[in-house]
Amino acid sequence: MDHKIVVQNLYKIFGNHPRKGVKLLKQGYTKDQILEKTGLGVGIADVSFHVDEGEILVIMGLSGSGKSTLVRCLNRLIEPTEGKILLEGTDITSLNKEELRQLRQKRFGMVFQHFALFPHRSVIRNIEYGLEVQKVPSSKRRERAMKALEQVGLKGWEDSYPDQLSGGMQQRVGLARALALDPDIMLMDEAFSALDPLIRRDMQDELIKLQEKMHKTIIFISHDLDEALKLGDRIILMKDGRIVQEGTAESILSNPADDYVAKFVEDVDISKVVTAESIMKNPGVVASYAHDGPRAALRKMRQAGLSSIYVQHKGRLMGIVRAEDASAALKAGEKDLKNIIVTDIQKVSPETPAYELFPLLAESSPLAVVDSEEHLMGVIIKGSLLAALAEGVQTNGNDLDAGDTGRQSN
Amino acid sequence: MEMIWMPEIPVGRAIEYVIDLFSEHCSFLTRAFSDLVESGIMLIVNGLMFFPPWVLILAFTAITWFLSRKRGLALFTLIGLLLIWNMNLWSPTVSTLALVLISTLIAMMIGLPLGILSALNQYAYRTIMPVLDVMQTMPAFVYLIPAIPFFGLGPVGAIFSTVIFSMPPAIRLTCLGIRQVPTELVEAADAFGSTRWQKLFKLQLPMATPTIMAGINQTIMLALSMVVIAAMIGAKGLGGEVWKAIQRLEPARGFEAGIAIVIVAMILDRIMQRIGKQNDKPV
Numbered sequence: 205m206d207h208k209i210v211v212q213n214l215y216k217i218f219g220n221h222p223r224k225g226v227k228l229l230k231q232g233y234t235k236d237q238i239l240e241k242t243g244l245g246v247g248i249a250d251v252s253f254h255v256d257e258g259e260i261l262v263i264m265g266l267s268g269s270g271k272s273t274l275v276r277c278l279n280r281l282i283e284p285t286e287g288k289i290l291l292e293g294t295d296i297t298s299l300n301k302e303e304l305r306q307l308r309q310k311r312f313g314m315v316f317q318h319f320a321l322f323p324h325r326s327v328i329r330n331i332e333y334g335l336e337v338q339k340v341p342s343s344k345r346r347e348r349a350m351k352a353l354e355q356v357g358l359k360g361w362e363d364s365y366p367d368q369l370s371g372g373m374q375q376r377v378g379l380a381r382a383l384a385l386d387p388d389i390m391l392m393d394e395a396f397s398a399l400d401p402l403i404r405r406d407m408q409d410e411l412i413k414l415q416e417k418m419h420k421t422i423i424f425i426s427h428d429l430d431e432a433l434k435l436g437d438r439i440i441l442m443k444d445g446r447i448v449q450e451g452t453a454e455s456i457l458s459n460p461a462d463d464y465v466a467k468f469v470e471d472v473d474i475s476k477v478v479t480a481e482s483i484m485k486n487p488g489v490v491a492s493y494a495h496d497g498p499r500a501a502l503r504k505m506r507q508a509g510l511s512s513i514y515v516q517h518k519g520r521l522m523g524i525v526r527a528e529d530a531s532a533a534l535k536a537g538e539k540d541l542k543n544i545i546v547t548d549i550q551k552v553s554p555e556t557p558a559y560e561l562f563p564l565l566a567e568s569s570p571l572a573v574v575d576s577e578e579h580l581m582g583v584i585i586k587g588s589l590l591a592a593l594a595e596g597v598q599t600n601g602n603d604l605d606a607g608d609t610g611r612q613s614n
Numbered sequence: 615m616e617m618i619w620m621p622e623i624p625v626g627r628a629i630e631y632v633i634d635l636f637s638e639h640c641s642f643l644t645r646a647f648s649d650l651v652e653s654g655i656m657l658i659v660n661g662l663m664f665f666p667p668w669v670l671i672l673a674f675t676a677i678t679w680f681l682s683r684k685r686g687l688a689l690f691t692l693i694g695l696l697l698i699w700n701m702n703l704w705s706p707t708v709s710t711l712a713l714v715l716i717s718t719l720i721a722m723m724i725g726l727p728l729g730i731l732s733a734l735n736q737y738a739y740r741t742i743m744p745v746l747d748v749m750q751t752m753p754a755f756v757y758l759i760p761a762i763p764f765f766g767l768g769p770v771g772a773i774f775s776t777v778i779f780s781m782p783p784a785i786r787l788t789c790l791g792i793r794q795v796p797t798e799l800v801e802a803a804d805a806f807g808s809t810r811w812q813k814l815f816k817l818q819l820p821m822a823t824p825t826i827m828a829g830i831n832q833t834i835m836l837a838l839s840m841v842v843i844a845a846m847i848g849a850k851g852l853g854g855e856v857w858k859a860i861q862r863l864e865p866a867r868g869f870e871a872g873i874a875i876v877i878v879a880m881i882l883d884r885i886m887q888r889i890g891k892q893n894d895k896p897v
Contacts, residue, residue: 281801291862308809336807336816336848385806 206292207254208421209278209389214287215444216247216273222285236446247273247282249445256421258407262436265428270445271425275391278423279312280304291389309338313382313420317394319368319374324368327377328353334385352384353377357412372403379411392424395432408434433457433590434437439463453590458566480561481554484573484582491525493517497540498533499523512570515545522576523547553583563587637763642743648770651716655769658712667704671695678881682888703855703874705829710841710878711849713769717776717837722830725781729788729829730814748784754779754840758847772841772849780836787829791822827890834886840878852878 214568217225225244228237235246248270266273269328276282278289281295289296299307313334321330329336331349342350353359356376364375374396382390396404399531408431415422426432432439433453440612441449441456443465449461491501491513505513507528512526522545538544550564550576563582564571571584616622662670674695676810679688694826698707736771761771787883795818819826845853852871859868 276801278806305807305809307807308805312804312805314802316798316802318798320796320798322799322802322817322821333803333816337806337808337812373696381806391805 206428206577208257208292209255209423210290211254211278212252212288212290213295214248214251214274214277214289215276215285216246216270216282217285218247219243223613225603226286246270246445248277248284250444251287251445251447253447253450255421255423255447257421258434259437260415260424261420261438262424262426262432263440264429264432264436265442265444267428268444271427271442272393273445274375274442275393275423275425278391279308279314288587308447309334309385311387311389313387315378315382315383315389315392315395316391317397318370319366319378321374321377321381321400325365325489326362327358327364327366327369330366330377331381331384333381338385349380352380355383356380358469363421370403371399372407372423372578374409374572375399375407375541379414388421390420390422392422394427397427404431412436457590458562458586479554479558480556480571480573480584481562481581483558484584485588487512487514487572487580487583488579491515491541492544493522496545497537498525498530501541502527502530502534505530514572514580515541521549521551521572521574521580524549524572551578552584558589563606565589620655628642633760633763635664644764647774648765649819651720651773654716655709655712655773657707662708662712663705665689667695667699669857670708671699671775673741673816674881681885684888687884687888691881693754694881698874698877699793699871701874703852703871706851706855706871707874707878708876710838710853712839712873713773713776713851714837714847716881717773717780718830718834720773720777721781721784721833722838724777725784725829726788726826728734728824729785730792732785732817733789733792733818734810735812742785746785749778750782754843755846757840758844761844762847767848769849771847772844775844776837778838780833783832783836784826784829787832788822788826791829792818793822826884830888831883831890832880835879838875838882840877878881 215222215226215229217229219222219225221240221242221246223262224242225238225246226240229246229249229452233241235249238244238246239346251270251274253261263271273282278296278464279285280299282476284297287297291307296304321331325333328346332345333353335345335348350359350362351363356379358373358380360374361369361373361377366377369377375398377396396407411422412435415585424435427434432569432595438451439449439453440447440454441461449456449465454467488510489504489508491504493515494517496515501513503514505511508528514524515522524546525544526546528541529543533541533544549572550568551572552561552564554573554574554575561571565584565586566573569586572580573582573584575581637671664843665673671692675688678691679685681690699705726744728738732742754775757775758771761775765774766769792814798815799817799821803817808816841851842853842856845851845857852875854876855871856868859865859871
């Protein structure tokens with residue numbers, strides 16, 4: 205399948221004579237060196253990526269990493285210095301003013317960090333704005349705006365003014381304003397970062413729900429790893445205007461490309477706060493070393509839909525038996541689990557923080573959680589760890605930099 | 615002491631030359647302007663003088679009440695205007711009001727577009743702002759001088775100098791109001807594909823309105839003060855009364871006219887402030 209958007213070697217340098225900055229970057233100078241040498245600010249440097257139709261791509265990074273600049277380059281709110289942005293094969297950077305306006309009106313819906321609602325317009329007239337600009341007749345306009353308002357669950361608030369709404373509601377209006385245009389691409393610039401954690405989670409859920417129906421192509425900027433994990437089909441991590449890693453949530457968490465990513469991943473409070481105990485799942489059935497032979501173990505596995513089963517003996521975890529070993533043992537006519545039990549298994553205590561679990565899980569899955577008496581308390585599989593982190597279990601305010609106010613002024 | 619090592623640079627001469635050139639060769643322009651303004655003044659003055667003072671006083675009181683919904687202010691308007699009538703200053707008050715009204719209208723007609731231009735265009739901003747600095751620091755009396763060759767003695771010359779004197783705040787605050795619109799909002803308007811004009815009329819001007827109203831308020835106040843000074847070149851009205859009082863050394867009459875000016879100023883100021891505040895809240 206062809207990609208929806210392809211970004212090729214995109215540069216943005218702030219300052220006079222930005223081309224010089226591009227040249228220096230190509231010669232291998234770093235962002236700081238260029239600033240010192242020429243006074244030019246590197247916004248984004250040699251960024252290439254693609255976005256597929258219908259996916260949520262999260263672009264993540266700390267403030268100053270160029271992520272907000274990048275998203276503004278896509279609809280040319282910020283003019284890129286060099287490079288190409290292909291939308292279904294058309295190079296956006298080569299469009300003239302009028303074509304660009306058409307593109308913004310029809311294809312891109314944008315949602316802003318601080319909502320950017322027009323304070324002098326009522327909710328419904330805010331949502332209508334994009335249609336008004338397109339000169340859609342007023343009755344049609346109202347109809348589509350009302351539909352968008354319903355989609356975000358704010359029916360009945362159409363005549364209120366933005367300052368009468370809470371932050372979460374304001375951002376719903378912001379979302380509706382973008383949806384009313386029925387664009388195929390949504391640019392969401394830290395859309396939920398200004399909301400408090402509970403509301404933020406609601407909005408994330410809401411977005412996921414909406415996305416199931418709409419199948420838009422969404423580019424979501426965030427500095428919050430939890431948010432990226434929860435929303436992103438793919439994640440791009442940026443630092444100093446460059447992409448440092450690109451991939452699924454799991455690949456970034458388990459194989460950080462470099463120290464920066466590793467630190468990013470590790471710095472997330474949640475992985476320190478969340479412990480093995482809060483993530484583990486009920487182990488369900490276990491086999492008994494004393495009573496179960498290969499046949500019983502296999503039956504238990506089949507009933508529970510497992511490919512391996514933990515074996516306990518007198519309340520202590522002894523090891524694990526895999527299905528293929530058990531069926532081999534059964535064919536060999538063995539009566540007990542003695543020969544097939546694997547006792548060399550990873551055990552963790554319930555207090556183990558989540559970030560220590562990543563390397564263990566990378567080696568072997570599942571992990572057994574045992575108490576001080578070696579009693580099996582629960583199991584952790586890779587998926588449940590990621591899911592728990594994405595849910596933001598038992599934490600709040602786990603931002604990397606809650607004070608990030610978005611793009612650096614330039 | 616004269617500077618002897620260098621010939622005098624003819625700054626004043628140069629300006630005088632330009633003024634002469636203008637009054638000689640552009641007299642058709644100045645005359646057209648003169649006729650237009652004069653008939654405007656006549657219209658307003660005659661229109662207002664057509665009614666007996668008490669009708670107008672009640673009308674002004676009603677307008678003040680309607681705009682401000684403040685009993686105190688309405689009462690002040692009523693008593694203030696009655697006092698002016700009582701002091702036998704009704705007719706000069708009306709002509710002062712007419713002068714202020716026309717000057718403000720002209721100042722706004724020129725000032726608002728210039729303010730918008732300087733807010734949207736960096737080059738215009740860099741050109742207009744220093745000119746405004748000069749206009750505002752130049753002593754007000756100086757503007758009276760070119761008014762005479764252009765328009766002769768009388769109300770039109772007074773209006774000309776009043777417009778120049780009172781326009782800067784209208785330009786400045788219009789510019790400021792538009793520039794104060796948060797960049798995120800401007801960005802949002804751009805992101806939805808607005809044209810430059812759509813952005814101006816749907817976002818920037820509505821959001822700048824309270825600031826623009828403050829500018830207009832200042833323009834009115836400056837116009838009022840200049841109209842009084844312009845009595846020196848033959849503008850009639852309350853300023854003319856003060857000017858006469860100075861020449862004849864009549865403190866009683868001077869202060870009466872002065873008090874009338876204060877009353878008019880206060881009424882205008884309060885009304886404009888109310889309008890500005892109403893615009894603050896979306897309606």
